[in-house]
Amino acid sequence: MELWFTEQEQEQIRTSWKAEEVLFRSQSEFQAVDVIQTKAYGRMLVLDGCVMLTDADEFVYHEMIAHVPALIHKNPKRVVVIGGGDGGTVRELLKHKGIEEIILCEIDGVVVDTCKKFFPKVAGCLDDKRVKVKIGDGIAYMKELNQEIDLAIIDSTDPIGPGEGLFSGEFYRSVAKALKPGGLMVAQSESPWYSNDILGRIHRNISAGFKHKRSYMGAIPTYPRGLWSWTMAGQDAFSPADFDRARFNDIASGLQYLSVNMVASVFDIPPFFRAKLDVNE
Ligand code: SAM
DSSP: OOEEEEEEETTTEEEEEEEEEEEEEEEOSSOEEEEEEETTTEEEEEETTEEEEETTTHHHHHHHHHHHHHHHSSSOOEEEEEEOTTSHHHHHHTTOTTOOEEEEEESOHHHHHHHHHHOHHHHGGGGSTTEEEEESOHHHHHHHOSSOEEEEEEEOOOSSGGGGGGGSHHHHHHHHHHEEEEEEEEEEOOOTTSOHHHHHHHHHHHHHHOSEEEEEEEEOTTSGGGEEEEEEEESSOOOGGGOOHHHHHHHGGGOSSOOHHHHHTTTOOOHHHHHHHHHTO
16 A cells, blocks of 8 residues: 655645655644655654655755854854754754854744654754753743844744744744844745745735845755745845855855855845745835
8 A cells, every 4th residue: 555645735736755654643732743754755744734844855944044144144142943843953053153052942842852753863953052942932932032142043834823923023023122233033934936925924024023134045845836935134234245154164064055155145036036025025
């Protein structure tokens, strides 16, 4: 008997991957948490039916969401990651020796425990001495912070369920308040192929919190439409020209996706995507 896992995206697209075995199933307080052994991509973490990461391609997302802001910020020392319970973003941030403290605020402890067990290469660094893991709502946690952090990485699920509030104007304003002068936020900002109204809402809300924002993209075969985006925002203008090439060289040997030329041109997005963002600027 053949086993397939299918992710349904909105009403009109289904993507399926051949599965060898369901390794884990759980219903946490917040979501369904599943781990599937797939033929093509190895182990796959699925939350409420949506692919979060796979052994084979998780490096793309985690390198892009962590290193672009860490290299463009002049000298990040204190970083907050909201969501990101799989540990991949934290693993990449730890490659920056100048970062002194990373606080991960993940609402669902089941995600952390599951990833430590089934994705040790991704979650194994959560016990690093520079890392503090808080199990709680990132919305409430961000409200507690005032000009205390250099980077805020919003590594959330989609804008539904517990993740919905992480895409609101109120949340982005609280992030802006939490950042020190010169601080930067990066949020996963869904697929460039999504409709104007989905992207428009996210980008209008980011603009409610920040004077400057710019998006960038990466190709992730197991994410909807195979292309994903992140949006960087700050109160001061920023440019990839500011990125620290020496620090890039310090981490380059461990990277599988991000190249130095990619960082330099990271905000050079295609016209079809720019048109969606300009419409909503
Ligand atoms: N790379 C994935 C993506 O782009 O969809 C995200 C990875 S990570 C697994 C997403 C995490 O966000 C989940 O573990 C989820 O529990 C967490 N999350 C959702 N809403 C949250 C909230 N309000 N506060 C903290 N964590 C939240």
